Structures are given as C-alpha cells and as structure tokens.
Amino acid sequence: MTTDPGGATAAPPAALSGHGLAFRYPDTAPVFTALDVRIAQGSVVGVLGPNGGGKTTLLRLLSGSLTPETGEIHVDGERVRRGRRALNELRRRVQLVFQDPDDQLFSASVSQDVSFGPMNLGLAADAARERVAWALEALEITDLADQPTHLLSYGQRKRVVLAGALAMRPSVLVLDEPTAGLDPEGVESLVQTLEGLRAAGTTLVVSTHDVDLAYRWADTVLLLNRGLLASGPARDVLADPALLAAARLRPAWAPAAGRALRAADLLDPRAPDPATPEEAARLLDLDSGG
Amino acid sequence: MTTDPGGATAAPPAALSGHGLAFRYPDTAPVFTALDVRIAQGSVVGVLGPNGGGKTTLLRLLSGSLTPETGEIHVDGERVRRGRRALNELRRRVQLVFQDPDDQLFSASVSQDVSFGPMNLGLAADAARERVAWALEALEITDLADQPTHLLSYGQRKRVVLAGALAMRPSVLVLDEPTAGLDPEGVESLVQTLEGLRAAGTTLVVSTHDVDLAYRWADTVLLLNRGLLASGPARDVLADPALLAAARLRPAWAPAAGRALRAADLLDPRAPDPATPEEAARLLDLDSGG
C-alpha cells in the first residue's frame, strides 16, 4: 500500500513535497524522524490519523509554520532554501488555515481582515481591493464584507479565514480540520466550495477525523501515526482494515455498503462504492421500484 | 413519527421534561415558542439538528443554565419552581457539560477541579474527597488526579470535565457534542465509559452532529430545527429521509447498509441494521468465508 513518494513516474507533478522530514517539539519524543510525503498538483489529499499522531505537525511543516530539524520541502518542484525570504515565499504559496478561526482573525471587519495578506504582499490599494473582492466571491461571502467579525457564526468565520488565505493566491491550501464543528449541511456546502477552488487549480491538503468524508472526497490519503503508515489512493488505503487499525481509525461505511450491494447484485462488480448513504439508497430504490 | 411527549403510558418515568418552553435571545427571533420534550429515566437521548437550530439552547434550558420565558421544567416528576434555590437544585440534578473542555477547567490540578462542585455543595472535606475519588474512578482517570490540567490531552480534559459534572451526583448528564474533536478511537472509548454511567443509573442527553453515532447509540432522539420536528426511537426517526431533510441532516449509513444486506439475504429481515461498518463487514465475511 505504501508507495514511494518519489517513485511515481506517470503521476502529475508534485505541487508540494517533503523529503526526510524530522521534527520534535522541545523536551518530547520526536514526532517524525524521516518522513517523505508528496502532494500531487490539483489533487485533494486527506491527512488522517489519531490525535497526537502528527497531523497538525505535518501541516505546519509543509506550510512553513514550523521548520523541520532535517529534511527538505519542495514547492512546485523547487527546493525551499533556508532563510527568511524563502520561508516567506513558502508561506505565501502554501497557505495554512487553522482549525480555530479565532486564531487567524485579528480585525473586526471582514473585508479589512481579508485584505491583510494582499497588503503584506505589498499590493497597491486597487489590486488589494480586487483580490479581496475575488476571494470573498470565491467563498460565497461577498455579502459579509461589511459585517463585524465577532457577530459572525462559526461557519462564517471559517469561510472568512479561508478567503484571507485564498487572497494570497496560494498554489496549495492546507486546511486543518476544516469541517470540524460544522453541521452536515455546512460540511457539504464547504466541500462544494472547496471543490470549486480545486477545479480552478488549487491543490488541497485536508486533515480530518471523518473517514467517510476522506473516502468520498480525497484523491489520495496520508495515514499518520508518528510517522507515515501509508499513502495512496483513498479508496485503497481506507478500505484496508489492517492499516486503519494501525492508525486507530474505524473503517468507512462505503466499502461495506458497496460490498453488500454487489452481493445483492445491485452494483456492478467494478463500479466504485457508493459515496453517500443517499447513493446507496438510490440503488436500492431502483431495485425495489423496478 | 412525532410522539406526544406526555402521551406515552407504559413508558418509564421521565427523569426530565420540558412543557411549553418558550425562549428567545434578546433582540432576536424566538428559538422556541412552545416546546415539549420528555427524557425517559435511564435512557440515552440524542439531540440532533442544524447549527442554529436550538440544540444548545434546549440543553441549557433543561439544565437551568437558561431560564425559559414561559413553560416549565420537571425533574424526577417535580416541577421546578421559580427562585434561586430551586434553580440551584435543578442545576445540581441536571449537569450540563459543554463541548470545549477548556471552558470548564479552571483549577490548577485535576482533583481540585473535580472538587469544585462538591465544595460548592458545602460538603465536608472528607465527603468531598470521597466524591472526587469516585468520579475519577468512574471516568477511569484516577491516575490523573494530581496532574495539572493544562498538561492533559484533549481527550483527557474532556474526561476531567465529565468527572467534575459527575461529582455533583446528577440524575441527568446533559452533554453538548461530547465526541467533537475526538479521534474515532477516542469516541469509542468515551461512549463505552458513558454507557457504564448509564448502566449505573444516569440518564444521558447528548447533542451530536453524528447521525451514525446517534443511530447506533441513542434510544430516542429529538430532532430540532427552531422547534421540535420529531421525537421517537432513534431507529425510526433517523431512518426517515423526509424528517432528516427537514432537520438538514444527512441520512445515516446503517439503514442503507442494512437494506443492502437484507437484499443480499445476508441479514434476517427483522434483524436490526448493523451498527458499525465492522459489523456489516463481519456479515459479509461470514458469507464469503462459508
């Protein structure tokens, strides 16, 4: 199951990769000793594993919010050099969005907050204004532009932070638990919006506890538990009970439902598993209806 | 599907009930205008609905953390009277536990924190100490007693908060999203522990976004969306697509998987749906193995 991140040949080029990453927090055991990861351009990469398994650490290493002890980060094929300038360039190209929106919202006005990144890039007022408008549009929150941050709902604040990251025009968006705390409809609508960004060319790296979500949404997944347990297509990795047990995850429903449907001859043996319970129900209703 | 909360006759007595509850936050539209809910003794009641649908408001009304504009709360069959004394008695008997443990940990060490409630009850030092030991034991965190709270993991902090509530010896524990932020293994182990409390006689009211969890764990569910959409056995309410759509929830996987397994003749037509993907996989493996 584990594929060598550097070994794929016909695969799309890597938007972002880490080679031999080692990291430890002061006075603790190392989180990673020699981690290799590869994020293909234009893909959605799910990062899964138990709490304390290193998900957030990996996201921070990839986005320049932590510096690895040893190892290298490559963005768009270029190695990130040491030094403040290269680090800032990495941070711009790989935007990290934290789980708690209040960690990244510092302004009481939505449009002012979103303009922070573009202003840091040294853009002129007009160009910055355009960026802000475009980012708010992409997150479908243009109507919130003049709202005070503190009167927004949790889900709205999450979108504002995303708009602030997007306004940097990153090539990769790294999202720490973007769906945590959202209700099912909120999850769905955020996934739709993020799919729109991906279609427009942004690569997405997403950590999550939701195996079912990763199964239906991610192209590839990274399974972490203080080191890389596996990486590969979501539908292979997340259907492997042994790997899931090692990562202390429960299996997804979709493979079991798919197998049951195939056993009942309601799904073609080579067709993919149903992504959602609705899809499974539709197949069953087709049968009982026809 | 909607059952009159007062109408059940052979049902177990109500540990907690609300009658004609009305509530609004200042300067906003009412959340509830006349809500009737009934929590049967010794049951696990799931509270589901979209964000902003009133889940947390209901939990706070039931536990005396908010006071309804009109309507009554009954605990163990007694009406809660107006006034500070009666309110404090309600709060003691119905303990509310929030989603974020950091909002509820404010002492330096675990045992000090758990003793906060017993001290406020005016218990003597010995009696308080006994309560603390018992609550830590029940949550399986006796070994954490002398730890400083800020060094604990998220899951451990959640358990300390639960111990703090349990040390009040409530008849009902009201839990707002207890599984949020936990990894799948953490969810499983917390549910096990809470089942232990239920077996010892504590009634549980649990809000959650996780339809699959409610489907397999709750006895009855309340579906809220600014008012009660439905209440009844979890396996009836959460298998009804129209109700779920009204509550802006997605369906659970289990009913779809159960139907598929029955269509494949791998599950008895009257047997309950599989609770977990593992259970479904076992039924499928039995088939392919035999």
Add this chain to the structure above:
Amino acid sequence: MLAIDAAAYTSPWRRVHPAAKGVFFGGLLVCALALPTWPAAPMVAVVALAAGFGPARVPPRAFARAAWVPLLFILTGSLALLVTVGGPQGAVALDPAGAARAAEVTGRAAAAVCCQLLFAFTTPLADLLPRLTRIGLPSALVEVIALIYRMLFVTLDSARRIQTAQAGRLGYAGRRAWIRSVGSLGAALFVRSFDRAQRMQRGLECRGYTGELTVLVEELPLRPSALAAAALPAVLVAAATASYFSLGAPL
C-alpha cells in the same frame, strides 16, 4: 454580544462618515456642557433623541437598558448635592439651594449621556478605530487598539462560557463560592488570553505577518457640506439659547 455594539452595525446611519456623526453629537454635547443648563440641556436632549429614535432608528429598549448605568451614577451623585455638611445647622443638613443644584447637574449630565450613547449606537468601532490615525494617533497604537477590540470579543465569549459552566456546578450559589469562582475565572482568562496571543502569532505569520497589521480601509466620502450640515443642530441650539436670554426670559 454587546447590545450597543450590535445595534451600531445595523444602524441606518452606519454609512454616514464617523466624522459627521462626531460633529453632530459632539456639537450637541458641547452645547449641553458649555451653555446654561436651562434651557440648553433639554433642547439638546430633545434634538438628539429625535434624531436617534427618528432617522437613526436606535432601538429604544436597548437604549434604555444602556442609559440606566450612567443615570444611576448621576442620580446617586446628585444626592450628595442636596445636603450640606459641617455647616451651622449640624453635621448633615438639607441645603435649601441643593435641589436646584442637583437638578441642574442631573439635567446637564442626562443630556450629555444621550449624545454620547447615540453616537455609540450609530457608529460601529470597526469603522471608527482604523480612522483614528487621521487625528494623529501613531499607527502602532491604533493597531493595538483595533486588536484589543477584536480580542475582547473572543475573551468575553470565553468568560461567558466559563461562567455558565461554573454556575452549573453551583459556583455562584453563595458568597464564598462566588469569590472563588470569579478568581478562578480571572486566572483562566489570563492564561487563555496569552495562549490565544501566541496562537494568533502563529496564525498571522502564515498570512505574512512581520509586525505590522496593515489593512485596507475603504474610503467613505466626506463632503464639507455634510460636515456643515452635521454642525447645524448645535449652532441652532446655541442660537436659540442666546435668543432665550436676550429676550430676558429667565427674569
């Protein structure tokens, strides 16, 4: 979360430049303070309240709730003006001129409070604070003030949730418990505030933070004619007061 703040963001006057609102209510406030209380204070109160409850549609109930705090201080403070201490009549005695003095102070302060509150009810701080650099405050200070404004809501939110949790465990059921609860609440807030600052530091670094919190502040049109119009009510009140005295009314 805070009634005055929340109302300001939905005010119909939100789009009016803060400077114009400042001149309007500030001018009336100066009238209330600098002109003879009778008749200037009642006139100021009537004009300010008419504007506030009329075109500015300030919610009256929220206004009344907010006005209660300063009014309580004004009334208590005026009590001391009713008496005279250590005079020939004894240690404490009613001052015959005290009622008039108390009434004058109460009238002046009540009118002034109306102006202050109505400015607050129509001017969101998110619109006002970034413009404080225009009156010469150093930008580093203005950034800190704006940051405090944002962070106080986050902290206030934590405070409310911690307090609710404490109340659920009967932390406010008696005086001793109350003191213990407020103390532990204060300590928890301190720890969380500094923790939040550190996480925000990391969060903003990802967005290119290097020490400046520069943002794009949208220009609001400010026409000199609008400023002049905003000053007009104060001028009229002053003129009316002057003519009141020139007609010899108080005699």
Add this chain to the structure above:
Amino acid sequence: MHIAEGFLPWQHAAAWTAVAAPFVAHGVRSLTRAVRADPDAKLLIGAAGAFSFVLSALKIPSVTGSCSHPTGTGLGAVLFRPPVMAALGTITLLFQALLLAHGGLTTLGANVFSMAVVGPWVAYTAFKLVRSATARFGAQTSLDMAVFSAAALGSMATYTVTSVQLALAFPDPQSGFLGSFTAFAGLFSITQIPLAVVEGLVTVVIMRLLTTVTPEQLRRLGV
C-alpha cells in the same frame, strides 16, 4: 466607579484631561517602544488589553446582594506595571464608555486619572512595600498579603480620587471642599469599601492560581 458624561463642569473635565495626559503619553510611548523592540509584543499587548477590559466587566458580589464590577487596577498594575496600565487603562475606559456606557468621553480624563494612573500607582507601591515588609512570613503568605493590599488599596484609591474630583467640582456651599468630600466619600463608601475587600480577595485567588499554572509567564512579566 465611573464619572458619567456631563457630570463634571467642562472646565473640570478639561483640567483632568490635562492632568492625565502626560501619564497616558508616557504609557503610550513605553507601549509603542515595546512593540517596536519586539513584534511579538503587539499581540501580547492586545491580549493584555482585552483581558483588562473583560476583567473589569466581571461581576463580583457587593454588599447589598446585588453585584458590581472590579476595577482590575491592582491586578493590572502588578502584572503589567503602572506605565503600561496608564495606556491600557485608557483604552479600556474608552471601550467601556463606547460599548457599555460606563463613564463618559469628556470625563475620560478624570476617570483615567483615578483608574489608570492613581489606582495602579497606589496598588503597585502597596504591592512592593508589603512584599518587602512581609518577606519573613514565607513566600506564599507574603505574596497573598501584597496582592490583597495592592488590589484593595488600588480600588480604594480610585474611589477616593473620584470623590476628590467630585468635591472639587461641587464644593459645599457652607464648608467648601472638605464638607463636600465628606458627603461624596460617605455616600459611595457604603458600596465601595466592601467592594475593595472583595476585589482584594478575588485578586488573591487569581494570583494563587497563576503562580501554580503559569509561573513562567509571570516570571516573563517580572512579577
């Protein structure tokens, strides 16, 4: 205890603004210097300011069974030093005036002088004096006594200064400033003395917790 908008005659309001101004200017200078020296300081100061505001919005039990608010001057002075408190206290008072209608805009100078200048300096002096005078009673007792004195005396000082300000504005027609000071101080003492004691006790609880939970943070602040 905040003097409401319009309660002071305008000459007094202007005079107190002038008196408070140099302290605030000094505080702002030390604050901007700290920010320039260390970019991290900006967010920490933001957090400290937000903390000061919320602390002074907390409810504490008062004598009549109703509740009141702590001044926070004692804790603020011990944690952040009086010069910084002059700046942070001014910002807090500005927000209190605009967001809660506690205190006025023209009376801001008078309120700043009592609550962000005199209160913190009295508290800080009391803290230092009691700390060194009680050193022989052991670290915890000494700290408790110093913190209690700082908070209680800081609170009393703000109330005394406010009474002085009101007495100067409204001297008694018979006995002048002294008589009127007695009237104001007597009137407010009913609520303020118990409040000062409560604030002292609350602040002791806070500091005890902070010394066990974040000793390194306190060391960094130089407590």
